[in-house]
Amino acid sequence: MRALETFAIYVTPFLVLGGVAKFLMNSRAVDLADMQAQAAPKRRPRRLFLLGSWRSED
DSSP states (O other): OHHHHHHHHHHHHHHHHHHHHHHHHHHTTOOHHHHHHHSOOOOOOOOOBTTTTBOOOO
């Protein structure tokens, strides 16, 4: 029973925060696409080789 209590203690905050975030996004009519549009412009993905020792940033 102790394992179930520990699991609940660790999982509950994430569920609560997710619910609050979803509620706020719905109440303000904000979409994920809107948030991404306000973010920095899209970058091309970097090609990593040998843990980043060579990068192509054309």
